[in-house]
Amino acid sequence: xRISELSRRSGVANATIKYYLREGxxxxxxxxxxxxxxxxxxxxxxLRLIRALIGVRGLSVAAAKQLLDTVSxxxxxxxxxxxLVLGIPTxxxxxxxxxxxxxxxxxxxxxxxxxxxxxxxxxxxYNPARGVIDETLExxxxxxxxxxxxxLLPYAELARRxxxxxxxxxxxxxxxxEMAERAVLLTFLxxxxxxxxxxxxxxxxxxxxHGETASPSPDSCAAQRLSDEQG
Amino acid sequence: xRISELSRRSGVANATIKYYLREGxxxxxxxxxxxxxxxxxxxxxxLRLIRALIGVRGLSVAAAKQLLDTVSxxxxxxxxxxxLVLGIPTxxxxxxxxxxxxxxxxxxxxxxxxxxxxxxxxxxxYNPARGVIDETLExxxxxxxxxxxxxLLPYAELARRxxxxxxxxxxxxxxxxEMAERAVLLTFLxxxxxxxxxxxxxxxxxxxxHGETASPSPDSCAAQRLSDEQG
Numbered sequence: 001x002r003i004s005e006l007s008r009r010s011g012v013a014n015a016t017i018k019y020y021l022r023e024g025x026x027x028x029x030x031x032x033x034x035x036x037x038x039x040x041x042x043x044x045x046x047l048r049l050i051r052a053l054i055g056v057r058g059l060s061v062a063a064a065k066q067l068l069d070t071v072s073x074x075x076x077x078x079x080x081x082x083x084l085v086l087g088i089p090t091x092x093x094x095x096x097x098x099x100x101x102x103x104x105x106x107x108x109x110x111x112x113x114x115x116x117x118x119x120x121x122x123x124x125x126y127n128p129a130r131g132v133i134d135e136t137l138e139x140x141x142x143x144x145x146x147x148x149x150x151x152l153l154p155y156a157e158l159a160r161r162x163x164x165x166x167x168x169x170x171x172x173x174x175x176x177x178e179m180a181e182r183a184v185l186l187t188f189l190x191x192x193x194x195x196x197x198x199x200x201x202x203x204x205x206x207x208x209x210h211g212e213t214a215s216p217s218p219d220s221c222a223a224q225r226l227s228d229e230q231g
Numbered sequence: 232x233r234i235s236e237l238s239r240r241s242g243v244a245n246a247t248i249k250y251y252l253r254e255g256x257x258x259x260x261x262x263x264x265x266x267x268x269x270x271x272x273x274x275x276x277x278l279r280l281i282r283a284l285i286g287v288r289g290l291s292v293a294a295a296k297q298l299l300d301t302v303s304x305x306x307x308x309x310x311x312x313x314x315l316v317l318g319i320p321t322x323x324x325x326x327x328x329x330x331x332x333x334x335x336x337x338x339x340x341x342x343x344x345x346x347x348x349x350x351x352x353x354x355x356x357y358n359p360a361r362g363v364i365d366e367t368l369e370x371x372x373x374x375x376x377x378x379x380x381x382x383l384l385p386y387a388e389l390a391r392r393x394x395x396x397x398x399x400x401x402x403x404x405x406x407x408x409e410m411a412e413r414a415v416l417l418t419f420l421x422x423x424x425x426x427x428x429x430x431x432x433x434x435x436x437x438x439x440x441h442g443e444t445a446s447p448s449p450d451s452c453a454a455q456r457l458s459d460e461q462g
Contacts, residue, residue, distance in 0.1 A: 004241065011375070013375070048374075078437070078440075078444070079440075083437070086366070086434075120441075123431050129426075132424055132427035136420060136424035140243070140420060143420075144242070145416060152428065153398050155393065156431075158389050159425065159429045160435070161389050162432065167440060190367065192366075193363055193367035194425075195426075197386060198393050199317065201391040202386075202394040202397055203314060203317075203354045204391070204394070205391065206398060210308075
């Protein structure tokens with residue numbers, strides 16, 4: 001396809017595509033004339049991944065280029081590719097860190113270590129989400145809630161099921177770049193929606209547990225309408 | 232208790248407590264001398280709620296005062312109090328809006344309407360989380376993911392279970408102000424932790440589905456150490 005069709009199908013402006021070509025984020029097309037080139041589906045998929053990394057994950061062009069270079073090295077390793085695009089630094093082996101390092105599980109490690117050990121989740125020690133767990137528990141304690149990591153166990157079980165839904169959504173895709181793009185979109189864009197679903201569910205659940213039947217029931221509405229019509 | 236003990240037990244600075252007293256967020260204590268007053272547990276609970284509303288929910292002092300005034304009117308109605316402190320505007324009756332308004336469910340309403348109808352969740356039409364659902368689906372579509380609200384159904388079922396955990400945590404509390412404070416802390420402070428749990432779960436789940444056993448096993452580590460010691 002020509003660059004104009006690549007632009008139309010990817011939703012990325014012509015000028016932006018040319019910029020990505022100059023910066024080396026996108027490999028050059030097959031030259032068909034001095035000023036013309038043909039692009040194919042690999043360009044389209046790569047362009048969509050670039051858009052996800054820059055537009056959704058918020059990476060700089062330079063950081064996206066570096067990441068894409070690393071991704072191409074690991075292209076055959078889906079687990080590595082997903083980790084890379086989702087922002088888990090490589091360099092360390094994935095390991096059940098506290099068990100390996102300290103024998104029986106996390107007394108001297110962070111609370112995230114203890115939680116992950118209890119859950120038997122195999123997670124890189126470089127996953128930045130570990131720090132968020134520790135910080136949250138510390139904040140809750142500073143505000144008088146005396147909870148440790150055990151408090152998060154049932155929440156973690158539900159998070160695991162949520163992650164299974166996320167990964168199920170990727171199963172249908174064969175191309176690793178397409179998978180990577182979808183993973184970025186789902187992980188980052190769904191976050192506000194998942195939190196919104198929790199807020200809506202809290203209201204619905206509070207209604208079930210504490211709601212009074214203060215609002216008129218359908219029957220009394222019908223009675224009201226009837227009396228209005230008659231009156 | 233004296234103001235100094237109120238400060239110590241609430242974690243709110245002396246000067247801040249005096250400011251809240253002047254602004255009317257906190258009712259005056261029982262005067263015991265010209266410049267001294269006694270405070271009790273109701274002050275402590277209210278102060279903790281103020282701290283949650285300002286420090287965690289990020290309300291201004293004026294907005295917190297207005298909210299606290301409304302909360303005291305509804306103090307006996309747990310469902311109303313929780314809605315108020317969590318930021319769901321009052322004024323409309325809680326209703327299954329699309330069903331009531333349009334007969335059989337949301338064809339003309341928003342996608343959030345259709346989702347809530349399908350879930351049979353009773354949620355105020357003023358809950359701002361509805362808008363987040365619609366925006367997210369629109370963004371995903373603009374990026375080429377052709378999903379409608381049905382895609383969110385299994386996520387919503389998990390969100391409902393998460394909300395049940397949240398509300399279970401409030402059950403043990405009897406005082407409505409204490410419940411309100413805990414609801415604010417749990418709802419707002421847990422958000423980053425819940426998203427972090429999802430990220431950790433994604434990595435763990437990806438490891439199970441796509442991970443290779445590339446990292447050395449404990450046995451080969453032991454063998455390595457042994458050969459190092461001997462070498």
